[in-house]
Amino acid sequence: MTGSHIDTVRTGGKYDGNLGVLAGLEVIQTCQENNIIPERPLAVAFFTNEEGARFAPDMFGSLVFVGGMDVETALDTVGIDGARVGDELERIGYNGATPCPAHAPHAFVELHIEQGPVLEQQGIVIGAVTGVQGISWQEVTIAGQSNHAGTTPMALRHDPAYAAANIAVFLRDLATRYGGNQVCTVGKIDLHPNLINVVPAKAVLTLDIRNTEEALLQKAEAEVLEHLRQLESSEGISITTRQLARFEPVVFDERIVSLIESLAIENNHSVMRLPSGAGHDAQMLARVCPTAMIFVPSVDGISHNPAEHTDDHDLEAGANLLLHTMLTLCALETIA
């Protein structure tokens, strides 16, 4: 019953933008067409609001499913357009009656494009995902003294733009020092008034710090905080921080990660282990059952962009590996 006995899933570019769900449906279809009766029931999961672009927080559908949030709280969430989740689900006919938290599955596997450049750069088709990086998001607001750029000697400045730049450089240095899976990003900087000849009065910037190790994430956060305190003192500025998001790293089930690796090799696909830098519903399911993910390459690592693309043969390899992984997991009495 392991995959090599059955037909492969047929793809052809039709997964663009929804690989996990469509490949899941093809797994079911392939079982039906081949008269395969899995030893445990197979289901495809569609979770509401994975991205979180309209309703915060992201991934609350799977969070409610596993009991991490009350269903009422989720339904009462109001989006950036003022709409209420419950009303919108009612309107589109998706306000189901199944109680939450629901029964925990025997196992959960999510197929996804990598959304990063690692597999492509390494020339590898399958990523056996070891877990999801922990995420620390902070907004940093720096208040200084607005002044004339020509008439204010350097020693008398309290310059939030310099402080913002200093913090961004500090974060890069921190990521280099830590190495490994540590990533740090300053993607947003807003200066006020943002004029060529004015030392700004205020700067607001965001810090995105991620690591697969919770201890290293906490160490990075503490180092950043200490650096901000030093900058306040040396520059004569005031710095406040606001936590925008904080998720601990998630470690996937070693048994399933190994299974994905060995099935990939059995099916003649190159494979490597790697963590996910982005959040996925699988990290919520990992709270209640053995869970892992399969990645396939993203061309140029581009994602959340119309230019996002994965080659057909990689999509097909991923869908086939999902099929083989699910059928193997269905046949296992327990996942040790």
Add this chain to the structure above:
Amino acid sequence: MTGSHIDTVRTGGKYDGNLGVLAGLEVIQTCQENNIIPERPLAVAFFTNEEGARFAPDMFGSLVFVGGMDVETALDTVGIDGARVGDELERIGYNGATPCPAHAPHAFVELHIEQGPVLEQQGIVIGAVTGVQGISWQEVTIAGQSNHAGTTPMALRHDPAYAAANIAVFLRDLATRYGGNQVCTVGKIDLHPNLINVVPAKAVLTLDIRNTEEALLQKAEAEVLEHLRQLESSEGISITTRQLARFEPVVFDERIVSLIESLAIENNHSVMRLPSGAGHDAQMLARVCPTAMIFVPSVDGISHNPAEHTDDHDLEAGANLLLHTMLTLCALETIA
């Protein structure tokens, strides 16, 4: 005929926002009220478009007066609202017929608030302005690779936000190394798309570099350019620069600067020499006649802001010193 024989100018806060012109008119009024006939004619100058907020470049009124720009070119200048200078001067009745360049005056002195914090910090009432800093304005555009902040390892990034921060920190270090009158400012940074979890595709920032020594200004510009070339190479990004403004430093007339110093002391005012970090019409007049400026303190160094303020006794000290300086200059056969 030097100042100590005549009444002081009477002020009382009424100079706010227009010290030079109003004090100039009071100098004339004081001469008339005291039956003083200066040995040379005294005139108060009002130059169009000193600030340049609507029509570029700034200070073109005085530039035309001294022959640095054709009057036709100035009149044909179109502003940010689409209006033409000549039409607007006609409309308000200020399109005069005096040919330009006009006759050079015997001497020119401009009274102004400092617009910076130096006099107030030093507890000094009168600034004898030695010249105007040279200005180099550049816009720097950095093109990199937009990527997911979680899934893109540090080593695979081409991050324009980091490069912008690196440049701002480099500029601060350069100003510290040079010391003296060197000032450097990054007042404007725009990231695209400017989102917390996206390594930006592009950054645009401005560099404002000023020094009283042209040789040091050129050295700073060359160092910055070399640093940008190194960053392009080390970060795998593309950097282009556009010059937005470039003025050489202006040195005021030593004879008049000394006169302002000695008259300040004679009138029991504390005085110090300092350069102007901002541009003024006096720097255009310095091309054709002996020129200098008098500064009075700006509270907190604030300028171009509704909170701009100079204490009444400082306004009065400046206006009186202007009176004494002008009467002395009128009495001098030549300014050696």
